[in-house]
Amino acid sequence: MASKEIKKLRDFPSVEELLQEKQLATAFREIPRPVAARLVKAAIAENKRIFRKGEGKVTVSSLKDHIRQAVLQAARREIRRVINSTGIVVHTNLGRAPLPESLFEAIKQTVTGYGNVEYDLAGGRRGSRGEACEEYLSMLAGSEAATVVNNCAAALFLILNTLANRKKVLISRGDLVQIGGGFRIPDILKRSGARLSEVGATNITTIDDYRNGIDPATKIILRVHKSNFVQAGFTEETPLKDLIALGREHDLNVVNDLGSGVLIPTRSILGHGEPTVQQSVQTGADLTCFSGDKMLGGVQSGLIVGSKNLIGRIKKNPLFRTMRVDKIVFAALERLFTIYLNDSQATDIKLWKILSTPESELYARGRSILKKLGNPTGLSVEATGVYVGGGALPESALPSVGIIFSPPFKATRLVGKFRALDTPIIGRVEDDRFIIDLKAIDVSDFEYLTKAIKEVIALESPA
Numbered sequence: 267m268a269s270k271e272i273k274k275l276r277d278f279p280s281v282e283e284l285l286q287e288k289q290l291a292t293a294f295r296e297i298p299r300p301v302a303a304r305l306v307k308a309a310i311a312e313n314k315r316i317f318r319k320g321e322g323k324v325t326v327s328s329l330k331d332h333i334r335q336a337v338l339q340a341a342r343r344e345i346r347r348v349i350n351s352t353g354i355v356v357h358t359n360l361g362r363a364p365l366p367e368s369l370f371e372a373i374k375q376t377v378t379g380y381g382n383v384e385y386d387l388a389g390g391r392r393g394s395r396g397e398a399c400e401e402y403l404s405m406l407a408g409s410e411a412a413t414v415v416n417n418c419a420a421a422l423f424l425i426l427n428t429l430a431n432r433k434k435v436l437i438s439r440g441d442l443v444q445i446g447g448g449f450r451i452p453d454i455l456k457r458s459g460a461r462l463s464e465v466g467a468t469n470i471t472t473i474d475d476y477r478n479g480i481d482p483a484t485k486i487i488l489r490v491h492k493s494n495f496v497q498a499g500f501t502e503e504t505p506l507k508d509l510i511a512l513g514r515e516h517d518l519n520v521v522n523d524l525g526s527g528v529l530i531p532t533r534s535i536l537g538h539g540e541p542t543v544q545q546s547v548q549t550g551a552d553l554t555c556f557s558g559d560k561m562l563g564g565v566q567s568g569l570i571v572g573s574k575n576l577i578g579r580i581k582k583n584p585l586f587r588t589m590r591v592d593k594i595v596f597a598a599l600e601r602l603f604t605i606y607l608n609d610s611q612a613t614d615i616k617l618w619k620i621l622s623t624p625e626s627e628l629y630a631r632g633r634s635i636l637k638k639l640g641n642p643t644g645l646s647v648e649a650t651g652v653y654v655g656g657g658a659l660p661e662s663a664l665p666s667v668g669i670i671f672s673p674p675f676k677a678t679r680l681v682g683k684f685r686a687l688d689t690p691i692i693g694r695v696e697d698d699r700f701i702i703d704l705k706a707i708d709v710s711d712f713e714y715l716t717k718a719i720k721e722v723i724a725l726e727s728p729a
Contacts, residue, residue, distance in 0.1 A: 272317060272324045279326065281306050284333060293334050296341035305336045349691045349711055353666065353703040355620055356526075356656030360692065362559040362566070363656070364706070365598075366605075366616045369564075373597035383593045396596045402603035403569060406529055407554070409547045410574035413581055414558075414567050414599065415589040419454055421555035421568030422523050426458035426486070428583045429519055429576065433485035434463045438471035440503065441490035451490055451523075460486070470502040473512060480516050487513050489551075490523045491541065510550040519552040519576065526656050527556020527569065529606055535621055536654065536664060543571060552576055560656035563617035564602040565595050620706050621654070621664070628667035628704045635669065635716050642723060646670045652705045666705040669719070673698060675726060683722045691718055 272278060284290065284306045285299070294302045309332045317324045350360050386393035396414055403412035415421050426435060435455060442452050442464070455462050463484070466475035476487060487509050506522060513520040524546060533539040540561070546554040553576055558567035568589075570577060580586060605614045612618050632647035639645070648670050651663035671680055680700040684691040693702045707715060 270326055272313075272326065272329075275314065275317070278310055278314060279329070281310065284310075284330070287330065290330060290333060290337075293337040293341075297337060297344075301340060302337060305340060306333055309333045309336055347689055349689060349715065350706045351668075351691055351693045351702040351704070353650060353652040353668070353694055353701070353705065354655035355617065355652060355706045356560050356654055357706075358656065363561075363563045364616045364620070364708075365563075365565065366614060368614060369598055369601045372601045373594070376597045377594045381593055381597070383596065395590065396599075399596045399600045399603065402600060402607060404571060406603055406606055407543045407547050407571040409554075409571040411577040412569065412571040413577050414569055414591055414595070415586070416568060416591055416595075417566055418523070418525065418527075418555055418557040418568040420589040421570050422451075422521075423454055423458045424580055424583060424585060424589060425521055425553055425555060425570065426455055426460040426488075427585060428580045429521075430461075430485040431459035433460060434479075434481070434483045435460045435486045435488050436463050436465055436476055436479045436484060437488045437490065438466045438475070438504070439464045439468050440466065440471055441488070441492065443490055443492060455488075471504055472502060473504050473508045476504065476509065476512055480512075480518070484516070484518060487518055487520045488523065489520065491525050506546065506549050506551065513552070514550075520550070522546045522551040522554045524554060524556040526560040527558075528561040530611060530618075532561075535618070547571060557656070558599060558602075561617070561654065562602065563611070563615040565598045567591055567595055567599060616708075623705065625649070625665050625667055631709075631712060632667050632669050632704055635712065635719065638716050639720055639723075644672050644675050645719075645723070646672065650701060650703050650705075652703055664705070666703055668701040668703040671700040671702075675700065675723075679726060680722065683726060684718065687718055687721075689714060689718075691715065 270277075279287075281303060285294065285303060297305075309329060313324050313329050313332060316322055348360060350357055350364075352360070356363050382393065384393050384395045385391075399414060400412045403414070404410065415424060437451070437455070442450070452462055461483070463479055465471060465479040489506055489509060506520075510520050512518070524541065524543065526540075528540050528542050529544070531539065531542065543554055543556060551572060553570060553572035555568060555570045556562075558564045558569055562569075570580065602615070605611055608614075612622060629647060636642070636645055636647060646669075648668060650666045650668040652666040653663060671677065677695045677698050677700040681693065681695060684693055684700075684702075691702065693700055695701070702715070702719075
């Protein structure tokens with residue numbers, strides 16, 4: 267197809283001509299044909315508009331460039347692998363916790379064919395969905411029972427709808443948090459059918475505040491872990507054990523929403539003791555809910571542990587079916603919980619491998635990259651700080667190491683250049699410097715990272 271200037275409307279090639287164009291064939295392979303046809307039609311329409319209004323010169327070549335860019339943008343809306351060098355390990359926008367390859371190898375046969383998801387192999391009859399998964403989870407938590415739904419917000423909604431529909435739920439004003447995506451705890455609570463009863467103040471809520479809020483309509487005392495922000499200064503929070511004692515005194519259920527949730531002690535790894543699921547259960551919370559794809563290092567899910575009686579009631583709620591998970595999630599969680607039960611999370615769960623990688627190792631990796639690149643001017647390996655993310659430890663930066671692009675490299679240009687790579691590298695900008703943080707980058711990606719930096723700096727030589 268000749269690259270000529272379009273002088274008349276009839277000079278525009280047809281949709282089919284462009285779909286058959288060899289120069290666009292590579293781009294079209296990235297997306298379904300109907301999507302390609304839609305983009306071609308839109309590009310022709312836009313270029314005809316430009317032509318009619320005389321807003322610029324239109325050529326067949328510029329039309330094809332327009333289509334190529336539109337196809338590229340459409341293809342990049344599909345989920346693809348990226349390299350996380352942002353300095354946030356459990357990054358919500360990048361899929362939260364990275365999953366171990368061994369997990370998928372272990373479940374591949376189970377999820378690609380048929381499996382005994384709801385079939386009792388011993389009795390030859392219909393079985394209970396996720397039976398082993400729930401057993402492993404309750405063993406880890408030290409609870410009477412456990413169950414799984416599709417996320418932590420669903421878990422909390424289901425708990426409240428089952429146990430406190432049209433009844434009062436006491437919650438501290440300091441616990442009325444907003445979680446990811448703009449969802450707020452009060453909104454979830456109200457939609458569940460429960461009646462919100464705020465007690466205390468934003469910064470101080472005492473046990474007497476809870477006690478004074480109790481009346482015959484009260485059914486639940488709800489505690490929400492403030493995992494994604496920090497209160498400081500003149501503050502006071504009622505300990506969970508005191509809430510549980512108050513609940514026992516008035517025959518009320520105490521529910522502890524841990525948010526991220528964690529199954530292992532974190533102080534030696536993170537320098538901060540995040541409350542564990544086991545501590546919540548041992549302290550006596552009737553139900554504890556938390557996420558599966560944050561500090562557990564698994565797939566998206568909402569996990570509920572606690573009283574066998576209460577979890578039995580939750581599973582009989584008709585809404586439970588609308589929130590249940592499929593065989594992929596159950597198979598993945600079974601494998602994940604097996605790793606924790608075998609106490610091999612430090613080596614077998616990618617999140618904990620990342621968080622445990624020492625600075626010395628990161629420095630060695632960074633210096634190796636710069637050496638292979640010839641130690642170019644403007645690049646350095648320096649100490650940085652990363653955050654766990656996923657709503658956990660918002661002010662507890664962990665020591666890390668990054669490759670720093672200093673002026674005269676233009677940080678804002680580098681952001682776009684690295685993001686446009688076939689495997690995008692998502693970094694961050696601080697003080698007009700572009701940073702590729704090494705903490706969350708897999709060892710297997712360092713060869714690609716080296717080539718990518720070489721490619722980008724060749725195009726972005728300091729001026």
